[in-house]
Amino acid sequence: MTSTEWLSAEEMSAWRKFVAVVELLPGTLDAQLQRDADLSHFEYFVMAMLSETPGHSLRMTQLSIETDTTLPRLSHLVARLEKRGYVTRTPCVEDRRATNATLTTSGWEKVMAAAPGHVGAVRHNVIDPLDARDVADLDRIMGRMLGRLEPGGRVGAPR
Amino acid sequence: MTSTEWLSAEEMSAWRKFVAVVELLPGTLDAQLQRDADLSHFEYFVMAMLSETPGHSLRMTQLSIETDTTLPRLSHLVARLEKRGYVTRTPCVEDRRATNATLTTSGWEKVMAAAPGHVGAVRHNVIDPLDARDVADLDRIMGRMLGRLEPGGRVGAPR
DNA sequence: CTCTTTTAGTTGTAGCGTCAAGTAATTCAG
């Protein structure tokens, strides 16, 4: 019953700024990658995840978990990346329902080429304005939010 | 040349979590509002902005600034809200290029009805897991990021 | 005044994401 109280002034101020950042950041990162590497941020992110695994390969489900997205979204995206020659999809031998997405040489080169510019954008927009204490605080705070956002997805308004 | 250095372990950890939150939060807020009020988060946000002004009315450009979005996006959205009877668009008398978006009674009632559930979702996912110090830190950190994200939009990868 | 430039907003198109439905393989129940 008390759950529908409005936010305090301090909470409101932080929330307003946070929403603005969440609204602005994706477009900013997208714009840099789109312009310099012809990739969306999410395309880059997916390929970067693959590039960090041994064999540059992951099952779709595992990849969807690591990139915090839905399977349909990933499936569409990987289909497009495949069309562009950056990944291949191969049925898994152990479980023939499963699909392995694998980075091609061309895809690996693409990520490597895009990485410096992307890191630059992340540094410029996110990391640079922060000092060491800010970074530690950000890490702690985002960890706490993830505790709510990641698990069951029971978003439920407490009514 | 030194600007393309990768992130330190601490920076990387914070960045990873932050990206995950930025990826997950919009969908979470959208889902609650969509389910309980048949509104997207952005639709709610725009109407909430209008509801806070005297006269429940703002020029399109001003509204686009306060909601951190582009004019085309806002124009499309307001057109849809108008079709649903939540806002009206009226040419401005002083400057006939300009358009005033005004919340209707029905629109105002809609926001009021949706607010508690939305605040509940924000509390649950963002504010509740934080203590007072976290909130102050979040406010400070997001303010610093906004300093980069808001102004010129010169995202430029420092190359 | 007239012509150019800038400002304010709208509209069309193309691409991405979500939701619902469908397919196919595997596991589990009896």
Next chain:
DNA sequence: CTGAATTACTTGACGCTACAACTAAAAGAG
């Protein structure tokens, strides 16, 4: 060992957003 349920993904349709092009009004230059 057969049928039902679950898992792993794919596909199609629809809605929203970005980008570019367009219209119209106001401001500025000469």
